[in-house]
Amino acid sequence: MKRTTSLLMRATQVLMLALIFLLLNRVEPPSSKARESGIASRYVGDRGIENDPDVVFVEDFEQATLDAILSVWEYSTHAERMSISSDTPSLSKGRQSLFVRGSADMYQRLLPGYDQLYIRFYAKFETSCDSAGHWVRLGGRNPSIPWPWPEAGKCPEGDEHWSTGVEPMGSSWSWDFYTYWMHMRSAPGGSCWGNTFSGRPSPWPAVKGDWICVEFMVKINDPVTSYNGEQAFWINGKKMAHLGQGFPRGTWIWDGFYPNDDGHPFEGFQWRKVQELNINYVWLEHYVPADPTCGCWFDDLIIAKKYVGPIPHPQSIYVDQSGSCDGRSPCFSTIQEGIDFAGSETTIKVVYGDFPEDITVDEAKALTIQGGWDSTFTTQSSTTTVKSITIGSNAGTVAVGNLTIE
Numbered sequence: 001m002k003r004t005t006s007l008l009m010r011a012t013q014v015l016m017l018a019l020i021f022l023l024l025n026r027v028e029p030p031s032s033k034a035r036e037s038g039i040a041s042r043y044v045g046d047r048g049i050e051n052d053p054d055v056v057f058v059e060d061f062e063q064a065t066l067d068a069i070l071s072v073w074e075y076s077t078h079a080e081r082m083s084i085s086s087d088t089p090s091l092s093k094g095r096q097s098l099f100v101r102g103s104a105d106m107y108q109r110l111l112p113g114y115d116q117l118y119i120r121f122y123a124k125f126e127t128s129c130d131s132a133g134h135w136v137r138l139g140g141r142n143p144s145i146p147w148p149w150p151e152a153g154k155c156p157e158g159d160e161h162w163s164t165g166v167e168p169m170g171s172s173w174s175w176d177f178y179t180y181w182m183h184m185r186s187a188p189g190g191s192c193w194g195n196t197f198s199g200r201p202s203p204w205p206a207v208k209g210d211w212i213c214v215e216f217m218v219k220i221n222d223p224v225t226s227y228n229g230e231q232a233f234w235i236n237g238k239k240m241a242h243l244g245q246g247f248p249r250g251t252w253i254w255d256g257f258y259p260n261d262d263g264h265p266f267e268g269f270q271w272r273k274v275q276e277l278n279i280n281y282v283w284l285e286h287y288v289p290a291d292p293t294c295g296c297w298f299d300d301l302i303i304a305k306k307y308v309g310p311i312p313h314p315q316s317i318y319v320d321q322s323g324s325c326d327g328r329s330p331c332f333s334t335i336q337e338g339i340d341f342a343g344s345e346t347t348i349k350v351v352y353g354d355f356p357e358d359i360t361v362d363e364a365k366a367l368t369i370q371g372g373w374d375s376t377f378t379t380q381s382s383t384t385t386v387k388s389i390t391i392g393s394n395a396g397t398v399a400v401g402n403l404t405i406e
């Protein structure tokens, strides 16, 4: 009894010291201000998002074979340049992504078509990539056709097609739209190549070698005579650009729009002049003719009628040696895995019993570690024992309960 008491006192002292240390070295978690809450915020790891009433298309690349994945899509080219990869975004529920080396594409109609859609996906470029050509697009064709037909270089007339996407532009690797619509500006010489909207280069470098959450939105003009169409895009959940009737101010220089406060209000998008033209396809394209060895991973693609947003860091994480956590999710069999997976503000609920772990916390997170939960995580009336807890100099705040150090 005496030994148990002294151990508990020692554990208490360690934790008190840790808390004092943390208060002195308090690091604020990353601000979530100005971040929108999307559909994905309700589905940890995108689990179950396919059943959301606002979701219209999901591709997580988790089927057993590439053939099975491609069978879902209406059209694809260069399957020999595609492979299933075990490299996935850190918060993804899955174990597979699609890797594409060189130019290849997949295309799917979204019938009968929509007036507003958001597309969110994760992508990662190889660090060796030099130059991106074109990339993932949403568009409309009237009438719809089961393969991509972009008509590059031709100015759309508003009754047949439009398309837009967000991509790392050329060799500057900066994010911008690449957009074809009926009032697009032509390049010197009269040809219509995709218009850009964020200056050249845009202020937002595209990072290579890391998974990036890309999302863009298109809203079709309605009525068809109006200019009230819009488009916007987000990188890692942060809105970069949003254009619509009257915003932002800027200046056209040939086929590029350069935002600036001294310019004219943007005229808005008249994407179409006939009702039949709407948003009716997704084209997952990796087009790198100038850099044919450039590889790119894709995963966790969602198309929805509302803003999707990045896969959320879970607010609660469950830890149970069996790895079942009574069906709760996300579930880990060690406390350290839970700490590593945790987001900026997370409660880690640990089942009672002995966890012979040396735990390390060294990231700027606000963590609450709760030991002593019963096996169904409904009451917290017992104790969890660990071997040690080490708090690193980068750690944020840590609060603990029902946890002892052996």
Ligand SMILES: [Ca+2]
Pocket (backbone or CB within 6 Å): 060, 061, 062, 088, 092, 094, 095, 096, 097, 299, 300
């Ligand atoms: Ca996946």
